Amino acid sequence: MGVNATRAADDRRALISLQGVSKEFAPGQVVLDDISAELPRGEFLALIGPSGCGKSTLLKLIAGLISPSAGSLCVGGGAPSASEGKLGFVFQDANLLPWLDIRDNVALPLKLAGLPRAQRDERAEAMLEMVGLSHALGRYPRELSGGMKMRVSIARALATQPEILLLDEPFGALDEMTRDSLNEELLRLRELQGWTGVFVTHSVAEAVFLASRIMVLSANPGRIHALLDIDLPYPRTAHTRTDGDYHAYLTEVTRSLHSVGGHD
Numbered sequence: 001m002g003v004n005a006t007r008a009a010d011d012r013r014a015l016i017s018l019q020g021v022s023k024e025f026a027p028g029q030v031v032l033d034d035i036s037a038e039l040p041r042g043e044f045l046a047l048i049g050p051s052g053c054g055k056s057t058l059l060k061l062i063a064g065l066i067s068p069s070a071g072s073l074c075v076g077g078g079a080p081s082a083s084e085g086k087l088g089f090v091f092q093d094a095n096l097l098p099w100l101d102i103r104d105n106v107a108l109p110l111k112l113a114g115l116p117r118a119q120r121d122e123r124a125e126a127m128l129e130m131v132g133l134s135h136a137l138g139r140y141p142r143e144l145s146g147g148m149k150m151r152v153s154i155a156r157a158l159a160t161q162p163e164i165l166l167l168d169e170p171f172g173a174l175d176e177m178t179r180d181s182l183n184e185e186l187l188r189l190r191e192l193q194g195w196t197g198v199f200v201t202h203s204v205a206e207a208v209f210l211a212s213r214i215m216v217l218s219a220n221p222g223r224i225h226a227l228l229d230i231d232l233p234y235p236r237t238a239h240t241r242t243d244g245d246y247h248a249y250l251t252e253v254t255r256s257l258h259s260v261g262g263h264d
Contacts, residue, residue, distance in 0.1 A: 014038035015196050016062060020071035023057055030221040031057050037215065044197040046211035050261050054222030055200040059166050062198060063089055076163065088157030090167040094149035096141040102128065103137045106156045127155040130189065147178040158193065167199045183209055187236055204257060208249045209236060218260040226256045
C-alpha cells in the first residue's frame with residue numbers, strides 16, 4: 001500500500017472508539033449505559049444533555065481517568081490508560097498554579113515529561129503567542145482575567161502537541177462575549193494544529209458553532225439520544241452566527257435536547 005493510501009486509511013480509522021460502554025459508580029447507580037460511537041481523526045464532537053446525563057463522566061472515560069464498568073473503549077488504537085501524550089485536557093476551572101508565572105504554568109507538563117528548560121520555555125512561549133498572550137509571559141494567575149486564564153489553560157493542554165483535546169465546559173463561567181471570542185480562537189487553534197476535539201457544554205449555541213457532530217445524551221442513565229451532523233463549513237467565524245443554516249441547526253439541536261428534558 002502506498003504512503004497516500006496508508007494515510008487515507010489512517011484518517012478513516014476511528015481515533016476514539018466506544019463499544020457498549022457503561023459506567024456504574026455503585027450498585028444500581030448507572031451513570032452511562034451502552035454508549036457506542038466512533039470518532040474519526042479530525043472530528044470535533046460536542047456532548048450535550050441534561051445535568052447528570054454523564055457528559056463529564058464520558059470525557060473522563062476517554063481520558064483514562066476512570067475505567068468503564070462494561071464495554072470497550074479504544075483511544076488511538078489502544079487503551080485510554082496507554083494514551084499518555086496523545087491527550088490534552090482542559091477542565092472547567094483553569095487550575096493554574098498561583099506560584100508560577102504563566103510561562104512556567106504552560107511549561108509544566110513539558111517539565112514533567114523531562115524536556116530541558118530551554119526547550120520547554122521555547123515551546124511554552126510559542127503556545128502563549130499562539131493564544132495571544134506573548135505580552136504576558138511573566139504575569140501570575142492572580143493578574144489575569146477569567147478569559148486570559150482559560151487561554152493559558154488551553155495553551156498548557158496543547159503544549160504537549162496532543163492528537164486529542166478534551167474540554168469539559170471550559171468557558172461556562174465566562175460572559176457571552178468572551179465565550180464567543182474564545183470559541184473562535186479554539187477553532188483557529190484546531191485549524192493550525194489539526195487535533196481531534198471532544199467538548200462538553202450546556203450551550204446549544206456553543207455546540208453548534210464548534211462541532212462537526214453533536215451527541216445528545218438523555219439522563220438517568222445517560223444514553224445516546226441522537227448523533228447530529230453539523231454540516232457548516234470551517235473555518236467558522238462571527239459571521240457564522242448570522243447564517244440561516246446555523247440557526248436551523250440551533251432549532252434542531254434545541255428540539256432534540258428538550259425531548260430528553262434538557263432546557264439549558
